[in-house]
Amino acid sequence: MISPDLLTIGAFARLVGLTPSALRFYDDCGLLRPREIDPQTGYRYYGHDQRRAAVLLRRTRELDLPLAEVEAVLAGPPERSVEIIRDHAAKLGARAERTARTAAELIAGLEAESRSGTEAEPVAETTVEVAGPELAAAIRQVRSAAEPASAPRGVLFDLGSVESDGSGELAVVADGPAWLAVRTLPAVITGLASARRLPIAAADTEPLTQLARRQDRLTVRFGAGRIGAAAVPPQVVADPDRLILRHEVDLHPSHRAVFADLAPWRSRVIMDRAAASAALPADASVRLVIDHDHVEFHGGSLGPGEAGGPRRVPAVCRGVSLTVAFATEVLAAALSAGLGPDVLLESSGPDRPVLVRSADQGSFTLLIMPQQPLS
Incomplete structure (x- = not known):
């Protein structure tokens, strides 16, 4: 009791x-x-x-x-x-x-930057109203989580549960071969039908981000409605501006299913984000050796023969000691994507996905894949 x-x-x-x-x-x-x-x-x-x-x-x-x-x-x-x-x-x-x-x-x-307007607003069934600057920041954050700038990707808008008053959450999702990033935003959702996921093409993400940045509020129409015999395309509306989104095949995984399938963590580490970024080697890969009060950052190979030796970052560690390897560009992008001075990593094993979070932004979660451990 x-x-x-x-x-x-x-x-x-x-x-x-x-x-x-x-x-x-x-x-x-x-x-x-x-x-x-x-x-x-x-x-x-x-x-x-x-x-x-x-x-x-x-x-x-x-x-x-x-x-x-x-x-x-x-x-x-x-x-x-x-x-x-x-x-x-x-x-x-x-x-x-x-x-x-x-x-x-x-x-x-x-x-000063110039602004432009476009055509009138049609009607669609599923609409989501969100804060423009927050949406722009979310798109930039998930896209930069672990993706080189030379390989731009689209994002996914995914609707969660909706309360009786229409309040709910919009998840902005981006993913790649070795990572999955999600940021949730409070939203007002109306006319919720079968359209709960809206993939945004890579070519539309930057125009959408620019539109969202200069609007306090905007509405995302998922394109489930029809005008006469023609289907209404998905679009983003923020009077007097509107962006018609091109059709994109939804190839994104279900982030909810991915997170639900994660094994319980065995090793958890909290360290200073800037110190961790500074400790990354110039090598293409990096090994993290997690001990009880610090994390050692090693270059491509472990041992005393390493040029310059490993760099040690003080940390708060829980669970078992663990060694896990990453592509350096993946871990570097993951460290820079979060907010606040600290970063938290949770791992269930050297060959299992690693969850990356921060205390200063509970709405952002990043999953990165380690490299296969060397024998």
Whole structure:
């Protein structure tokens, strides 16, 4: 029996200023465990006495403090916590100065962009209304997740469940031979019929992204309706603009089925995203050796004969030690696609897909395939 004094994850999230997805992430990381978990539903419940720790966690994250250092702040003596925060604040100050100089140079060189309009709006059955800038960011994020710029791909719009008031989620999906990226967006869905998936051709993604960037809201029509005897083509409408989408065969996998089939993780690691990116070798492949408090980045071969030796990145590790190999360009793109200072990797084995997430954006999930381990 769950104590009535405990708070649901949603109520506790509102109390401390965190999102439920962030609380789940911090539970997975071992930074902030719920007081109780319902064994039947899996729902998390928190106590009022956990508020201070949660607020401290949130405030340190507002500083973009890496999770490995957040753990030290939460667990260590105040003197050590103050030292960590002061060192990090000094780094932020130096970064802010560089950013201000770069922004001033960019602003000085920017020019206004022209806009164009197109023809009138027809009617379709399944329509999805979303925030334009969020949709543009989602398309760019999933396409850049692990795909070289020389091989552009289309994306998939996939509708999830819809509430009685029409609120629901639009999943923006992109995939390649070694990766699958998904970002979900809140949406208002009307007239939901059989058209729940809309593949977007590669040639349409950039015009669609540009249209979405300059509109607060836009409507995606999945093209299930008809005008007279002619079928309505799928299109994106944002008055006065409209983009008619070309027909594209849906060859994308079901991301829900893929994620549902993943084995439970055996090794979980959280590390600083920038440090991990800097540790990548120039080789075509990279091996990650995950240990209890760090990850070693090796070039094409393991051992003391490696040129320059491996690079070590401090990390918060859970589960078993593991060695897993990736194509360097795949891992590099995966690290750069997420948001926030930290990246979380979950693996069930050296030959199994690796899940990539971040605490700062629970709506984005990336799956990357490792290379076959060398014998």
